[in-house]
Amino acid sequence: MGKTLFDKIWEAHVVTQAEGGIEVLYIDRHLIHEVTSPQAFDGLRQRNIAVFRPRQTVATADHNVPTRDQHLPISEKLSRFQVEKLTENCAAFGVDLYGLGHPYQGIVHVIGPELGITQPGMTIVCGDSHTSTHGAFGCIAFGIGTSQVEQVLATQCLLQKRPKRMRITIDGQLQAGVLSKDIILYVISKLTASGGTGHFVEYAGSAIRSLSMEARMTICNMSIEMGARGGLIAPDETTFEYVRGREFAPKGAAFDAAVQYWRSLYSDDDAVFDTEYHYRAEDIEPMVTYGTNPGMGIGISQAVPASPETGSAQTYEKSLAYMGLQSGEHLAGKAVNYVFIGSCTNSRIEDLRIVADYVRGKQKASNVHAMIVPGSKQVEAQAKAEGLDAIFREAGFDFREPGCSACLGMNEDKIPAGEYCVSTSNRNFEGRQGPGARTILASPLMAAATAIAGRIVDVREFLN
Amino acid sequence: MKKFNTLISSAVPLPIEEVDTDQIIPARFLKATTREGFGDNLFCDWRYLPDGSPRPEFILNNPLYSGQILVAGRNFGCGSSREHAAWALADFGFLVVVSSFFADIFRGNALNNGLLPVQVSADFLHAIFSAIETNPKAAFEVDLERQTFTIISTGQSEHFEIDPYKKMCMINGYDDIDFLLSLKEKITAFEQTRLPKA
Numbered sequence: 001m002g003k004t005l006f007d008k009i010w011e012a013h014v015v016t017q018a019e020g021g022i023e024v025l026y027i028d029r030h031l032i033h034e035v036t037s038p039q040a041f042d043g044l045r046q047r048n049i050a051v052f053r054p055r056q057t058v059a060t061a062d063h064n065v066p067t068r069d070q071h072l073p074i075s076e077k078l079s080r081f082q083v084e085k086l087t088e089n090c091a092a093f094g095v096d097l098y099g100l101g102h103p104y105q106g107i108v109h110v111i112g113p114e115l116g117i118t119q120p121g122m123t124i125v126c127g128d129s130h131t132s133t134h135g136a137f138g139c140i141a142f143g144i145g146t147s148q149v150e151q152v153l154a155t156q157c158l159l160q161k162r163p164k165r166m167r168i169t170i171d172g173q174l175q176a177g178v179l180s181k182d183i184i185l186y187v188i189s190k191l192t193a194s195g196g197t198g199h200f201v202e203y204a205g206s207a208i209r210s211l212s213m214e215a216r217m218t219i220c221n222m223s224i225e226m227g228a229r230g231g232l233i234a235p236d237e238t239t240f241e242y243v244r245g246r247e248f249a250p251k252g253a254a255f256d257a258a259v260q261y262w263r264s265l266y267s268d269d270d271a272v273f274d275t276e277y278h279y280r281a282e283d284i285e286p287m288v289t290y291g292t293n294p295g296m297g298i299g300i301s302q303a304v305p306a307s308p309e310t311g312s313a314q315t316y317e318k319s320l321a322y323m324g325l326q327s328g329e330h331l332a333g334k335a336v337n338y339v340f341i342g343s344c345t346n347s348r349i350e351d352l353r354i355v356a357d358y359v360r361g362k363q364k365a366s367n368v369h370a371m372i373v374p375g376s377k378q379v380e381a382q383a384k385a386e387g388l389d390a391i392f393r394e395a396g397f398d399f400r401e402p403g404c405s406a407c408l409g410m411n412e413d414k415i416p417a418g419e420y421c422v423s424t425s426n427r428n429f430e431g432r433q434g435p436g437a438r439t440i441l442a443s444p445l446m447a448a449a450t451a452i453a454g455r456i457v458d459v460r461e462f463l464n
Numbered sequence: 465m466k467k468f469n470t471l472i473s474s475a476v477p478l479p480i481e482e483v484d485t486d487q488i489i490p491a492r493f494l495k496a497t498t499r500e501g502f503g504d505n506l507f508c509d510w511r512y513l514p515d516g517s518p519r520p521e522f523i524l525n526n527p528l529y530s531g532q533i534l535v536a537g538r539n540f541g542c543g544s545s546r547e548h549a550a551w552a553l554a555d556f557g558f559l560v561v562v563s564s565f566f567a568d569i570f571r572g573n574a575l576n577n578g579l580l581p582v583q584v585s586a587d588f589l590h591a592i593f594s595a596i597e598t599n600p601k602a603a604f605e606v607d608l609e610r611q612t613f614t615i616i617s618t619g620q621s622e623h624f625e626i627d628p629y630k631k632m633c634m635i636n637g638y639d640d641i642d643f644l645l646s647l648k649e650k651i652t653a654f655e656q657t658r659l660p661k662a
């Protein structure tokens with residue numbers, strides 16, 4: 001029987017078998033940030049041990065950082081303390097840190113790929129559930145808890161049970177105005193927020209193959225939102241070209257040798273998956289969410305469903321009440337005062353270009369506060385080099401410095417209680433963007449169109 | 465890690481589904497750099513009004529309900545990988561969380577912190593909620609050795625699954641890291657075998 005892409009990579013990383021089907025999995029790259037690492041470093045101190053392979057760990061500060069005046073000390077005391085703690089820990093344990101002020105600083109899942117740290121065939125972990133993003137390169141990447149961060153720091157390994165394999169195939173051609181964000185919101189709306197639990201997902205099909213690396217990252221990023229441990233896409237020429245020449249990518253003959261190996265990373269024709277789904281790209285519309293988990297999504301032409309397809313009516317009603325929405329209501333036309341473009345889902349240069357193309361020469365609606373937060377210092381610099389920052393400013397957008405920002409509202413970038421925010425991030429949980437904030441997840445194009453119109457629109461009607 | 469074997473306790477019902485870790489512990493409380501103290505902010509936005517006073521209708525503020533077992537709706541712990549969610553539940557005093565379905569990362573985080581996730585069938589979960597509705601002080605027995613959860617008042621009992629390795633760790637209070645550290649030589653040898661590729 002053939003092997004899946006997932007099994008090929010996994011099997012290349014099994015150090016040894018432990019009892020009960022548990023395997024000791026070797027981790028190639030470990031990314032850390034300020035929020036989920038301090039307790040792990042303390043654990044090492046208590047045991048009086050070093051970081052086992054400090055060269056395989058890279059740190060950045062992203063979750064807690066302000067997105068204005070990053071050259072100044074962080075004014076919020078606890079955030080400053082946490083970021084300082086990361087700096088201290090990295091210095092003490094010999095880990096490279098791309099902290100505030102460094103030209104490589106940014107959201108951990110944006111910098112890994114752009115620096116070439118993320119490469120096909122690797123195992124990558126981070127104390128953050130959206131580590132699944134890196135799977136776009138054909139690697140096994142997943143989020144872990146702080147106890148596991150400590151384990152990886154101490155041994156470069158994790159104890160893991162092999163998950164089930166799922167394949168989601170999307171064939172066909174996307175409609176104009178439909179982006180990869182819509183693909184993944186569509187898939188999650190079909191599978192629900194728990195439909196992928198216990199699985200690692202491979203995304204396949206002609207619609208996936210035709211996507212750029214950045215668009216693929218958006219899809220893999222949200223695998224966790226259907227409960228999957230991670231998602232991955234077989235590497236191809238698009239992948240190799242993206243990795244080529246990046247800071248930490250292999251160079252010259254080493255690169256050619258790597259590509260030769262990477263070409264073997266695909267699911268064999270006769271590989272068997274535990275679960276398979278097929279969708280048609282043509283069926284996907286621009287998506288919006290109406291509820292408080294990412295599975296509660298609809299095409300923009302659809303109304304809020306009458307009753308939950310799965311789950312209890314009580315939970316569903318609680319969710320709609322929080323969002324201030326009714327069954328049968330359409331989101332198109334709804335006035336929105338906040339738009340957030342950013343997060344590890346949609347803050348890369350292509351996302352910014354899509355937004356800039358749409359808003360060029362236009363003005364945001366007067367009721368809207370539109371925040372656009374680049375994913376990294378490098379994305380910010382590239383946007384400036386292309387003059388996108390000027391386009392944003394002229395359109396009345398607030399172009400910030402890099403960080404997680406209003407994706408989780410840990411810094412001061414919060415959406416006020418009761419307000420709607422059309423957001424390109426990945427979670428519409430209660431209070432995710434600030435206590436009482438009401439998040440509507442959408443693509444960068446839908447977010448841009450909302451900012452200009454001052455209300456939710458079907459962006460397809462505004463494309464020429 | 466603390467050892468766990470059996471527990472007899474009443475339970476706190478939270479019949480809500482899809483409870484994500486942002487609800488269990490909102491992001492703004494993740495600024496601490498130690499594992500302690502998160503219990504004060506457990507379910508913060510459901511538990512307290514914006515002025516910081518307790519919301520009387522929230523279950524943790526109702527003196528009728530108490531115990532070291534939390535019983536919640538399906539897909540408990542979805543969303544963020546923050547281990548702080550498990551720390552907050554444990555710090556508050558919960559030793560067991562019961563649901564008909566757990567998100568993967570939360571399950572792992574709970575097990576790594578001596579908090580036992582007990583997954584039961586949807587019907588049995590319903591029976592547990594009913595027992596608490598009948599008597600808020602209804603007692604339950606969790607037996608990790610036998611892998612059973614029992615509603616003492618009715619005698620109904622259900623077997624739950626747990627990974628044998630994780631079970632051994634919970635019963636003995638072992639951490640994964642102790643085991644991994646004992647493998648260092650094997651890990652180094654493994655690294656040698658894959659140097660050319662990596």
Ligand code: SF4
Pocket residue numbers: 062063107108109128130343344345403404407408425426
């Ligand atoms: S941008 Fe949001 S989802 Fe991504 S790592 Fe930061 S907080 Fe997590």
